[in-house]
Amino acid sequence: MKRNYYIVALIMLTFFVISFLTNIIGPLEPDIAKDFNLSLALVSLLPFAFFIAYGVMSIPSGMLIKKYDEKRMMIAGFTVAFFGSLLLALFPNYLTAVLSLFLIGSGMAMLQVVINPLLRTSGGEEHYAFNSVLAQLIFGAASFLSPLAYSYMVRHLDDSGSSLSSFRSLIPVNLPWISLYWLFAVICLLMIVIIFLSKFPKVELKKDEEAGPWKTHVMLFKKRVVIAFFIGMICYVGTEQGISYWMSQFLSTYHGYDPQTTGAQEVAYFWGLMTAGGVVGLLLLKIMDSRKVLVGFTILALVCLTLGLFGSAKIALVAFPLAGFFASVMYPIVFSLALNSVSENHGSFSGIIVTGIIGGAIVQLIIGWLGNHFGLRAGMTFLYITMGYILSIGIWARPIITNKTIDLFGNREKV
DSSP, rough: OOOOOOHHHHHHHHHHHHHHHHHHHHHHHHHHEEETTTTTHHHHHHHHHHHHHHHHHHHHHHHTTTTSSSHHHHHHHHHHHHHHHHHHHHHHHHHHHHHHHHHHHHHHHHHHHHHHHHHHHHHOOOGGGHHHHHHHHHHHHHHHHHHHHHHHHHTTOOTTTTTTGGGGGSSTTTOOGGHHHHHHHHHHHHHHHHTTTOOOOOOOOOOOGGOOOOOHHHHTTTHHHHHHHHHHHHHHHHHHHHHHHHHHHHHHHHHHOOOIIIIIHHHHHHHHHHHHHHHHHHHHHTTSSSSHHHHHHHHHHHHHHHHHHHHHHHHHHHHHHHHHHHHHHHHHHHHHHTTTTOOSHHHHHHHHHGGGGGGHHHHHHHHHHHHHHHHHHHHHHHHHHHHHHHHHHHHOOSSSSOOEETTTTTTEEEE
C-alpha cells in the first residue's frame, strides 16, 4: 500500500495536541487548588472527570467509527474539546472546570480510537511498529513542552510588548493559568480547520481488528485474563498520573518549591525522561523478554518513588522525574502482553484495554481521599499497590506469543 505521508504527519500532530492538552492537568493542580480553595479530595475530581471520559467514550467511539468516517469522528473529537476549553476559559470556576475536563477527555478518547487504525492504513502495515514508536516519542515531547508553556505564559502574561499581552483582557487578574485554556481553544479550532481541509484515505480494518458488538465485550469480560489485564491498565495509568499529577503539589507542600516554576519544570522533566526511557526500553526489548524488562523497570520505578516520597528536597527533585524514565515501558509492554494473551477479538479487547485509562480517574480519587485524611505523602503511598500489581504482571503473564529477541552472541533471532 502506498504511504500517505501527509496523513501520517497529521496523525503525529494529533498525537502532539492530545498530549499537550492531557498532561497539563498535573502542573495546574496547585494553582487550581489555591485559587478555588479546594481540598485534596475536591482537586482529585478534576483528573477523575477527565479520565472517566475514556471509560464512557472509548468503546462507543469504536462502534461509531463503523458508521461515520475517520474525518468526521476527528472533527467531532476536536469540536467537543474546543467547547470544553472555551467553557473554562469563559466561566472559570470549579464546576465548569470539572465539566470542561470531562468534555476535553471525551474529545481525546474519540481521537485515540480513530488515529491508531488510521496510522496503520496511511503509513503502511509494514511501517506501523516504527510509526507507533514515533507517535509515542512525539506524545512524550508534547508532555514535556506543555508544563514549560504553562510556566512561560503565567510569568510573561503581564510583560508589555509580549505576544501574550493580547490575551490579558480575556483573563482574570488572579487566574493567569486560564490563559492556557484560551490557547487550547485556539489549537482545537485550528485542528478542526486543518482536518476539514484534508483528504483522508479509506480505512479498511481486518475482521479481527474491528470493534465488535456489546455481546462480544461482555463475553470477553467473562475471561479472567481480560479482567486481569484491564486492571493492569487501570494500575498503569493510575501510576503515571498519580506521580505526574501530584508531584508538583507534593514538592510545594513538603519542600516549599514554587508550582509555577520548579513544580512545572519537574513535571516537564518527568515526561521528558519518560520519552527517553521509551527509547531505552525499545532497545532492551530487542534482547530481553518483555516480562523481564517490565519487572526490572518497575522495581527501579518503586525505588525512585520511595526516594521521592521520603528523601530530602534535592533527592525528590531527581527521584520523581526519574520514576518517569522507569515507568516508560509499562504501557507498551502491558498492552502487548494483553493482546498476545488472547487468540481472537483483538479489536474489542483493545477497546477494553483503552477503557482502563479510567485508572487515571480512580487512583487520583483514592490518593486525594487518603491525602485529605492522612496527608499527601500517605496518599501517594497507594502507588505502591498499583506498581506492585504491574510488577506481578511480569511474573504471571503467559502470552501465546512472546516478543521476538536477538541473540547477541549467536546473531540469531528467537521467539
